[in-house]
Amino acid sequence: MVDSIPTGPSEAVLTRMSLKPEVTGFFDPETNTISYVVKDPHSSSCAVIDSVMDIDYAAGRISHAAADKLIAHIRERGLTLEWLIETHAHADHLSAAPYIQERLGGKIGIGEHITVVQDVFGKIFNEGTRFQRDGSQFDALFKDGETYSIGTMQARAIATPGHTPACMTHIIGNAAFVGDTLFMPDGGTARADFPGGDARVLYRSIRKVLSLPGEMRLFMCHDYAPGGREIRFETTVAEERASNIHVRDGITEDEFVQMRASRDRTLGMPKLIIPSIQVNIRAGNLPEPDEDGKRFLKVPLNGL
Numbered sequence: 001m002v003d004s005i006p007t008g009p010s011e012a013v014l015t016r017m018s019l020k021p022e023v024t025g026f027f028d029p030e031t032n033t034i035s036y037v038v039k040d041p042h043s044s045s046c047a048v049i050d051s052v053m054d055i056d057y058a059a060g061r062i063s064h065a066a067a068d069k070l071i072a073h074i075r076e077r078g079l080t081l082e083w084l085i086e087t088h089a090h091a092d093h094l095s096a097a098p099y100i101q102e103r104l105g106g107k108i109g110i111g112e113h114i115t116v117v118q119d120v121f122g123k124i125f126n127e128g129t130r131f132q133r134d135g136s137q138f139d140a141l142f143k144d145g146e147t148y149s150i151g152t153m154q155a156r157a158i159a160t161p162g163h164t165p166a167c168m169t170h171i172i173g174n175a176a177f178v179g180d181t182l183f184m185p186d187g188g189t190a191r192a193d194f195p196g197g198d199a200r201v202l203y204r205s206i207r208k209v210l211s212l213p214g215e216m217r218l219f220m221c222h223d224y225a226p227g228g229r230e231i232r233f234e235t236t237v238a239e240e241r242a243s244n245i246h247v248r249d250g251i252t253e254d255e256f257v258q259m260r261a262s263r264d265r266t267l268g269m270p271k272l273i274i275p276s277i278q279v280n281i282r283a284g285n286l287p288e289p290d291e292d293g294k295r296f297l298k299v300p301l302n303g304l
C-alpha cells in the first residue's frame, strides 16, 4: 500500500532550529481546519499550507471567503507566494489551492503517494479514463525527504502515512506542519480507517515526528476544542511526547493500534468527505464541466 514506511526514531531528520519562519494560522470554523501562511523571515517569500474552499453542500454552492482572507493577508504584506502545500488529500474540506494560485501564483505540491489515493477514489467515484491517476494535476509531487525552498528557507517534506497514504509532514526551520498525523495533546490523533489508512503505519509516522527536537514547534491541521476549550493549533514535540492522550511516550504500537481501531469503529464519515475527495484528488479543481458547461459532484451510493 505504501512503499516508504518510516523506520522510527533512528531515522534522523536534519533540522535547522535556528531558522524561525513567521507562521500565521487561519482557523476555519466550518471545518475546524487551520490554514497557514508561512513566511521567510529573511525575504518576502511565503507558502500557504492547507487552504480551504467554502462549500454549502446542501445548496451545492462554492465560495471563497476563507481563501480571500489568506489572499488579503499575503497582498497586504506584499508577500510573494511560492508554494501551496497540501499535507494530504483532505476528506473534511475542499482545497482552495487553484483559486489562490490563479490570483497569487505559486506551485501546488503534495506527497507522491497521492497517486494511490487517486487510484482508490478514482474507482469509488467511477471517474473513468479522463481522470489521470498520475498526480499530474499537481505541480510537484514530493518524495520522502525531498527538500524545496521558500525564499531563503529550505523546507523538507517527510512521509508520514497512516491517516492516508499520501500524508506528509513539512519541516521548515523550527516549525513542522503535521497535517492529520497528530492533533493537540488533548485531542490525540486522527482516524486511520479511510481507504488506504493504517493505524500501525500511522503510529510509526507519529514516532518519526516525535523524534524531532523537543522544542520543534508543531502546527496542527485541525482542532476540535475538546472539552470546550479555546481553539489551539500550536504545540511542541516535547508537549506531545509528555501528554498526548493517544501517543505520549510509553504507549506501545499495539496499544495505539487497538485504541485507534476501536475508536474508528465509532466514527461516522466526515460530512464533507464526498465533495472534498472529488475536488482534492484534482488538486482542488472542480470536476470537468459537461457539454453544457455545468459541473457536478457525484454521490456514490453504498460506495464508501
Ligand SMILES: [Fe+2]
Binding pocket: 088, 089, 090, 091, 092, 163, 180, 190
Ligand atoms: Fe485529513
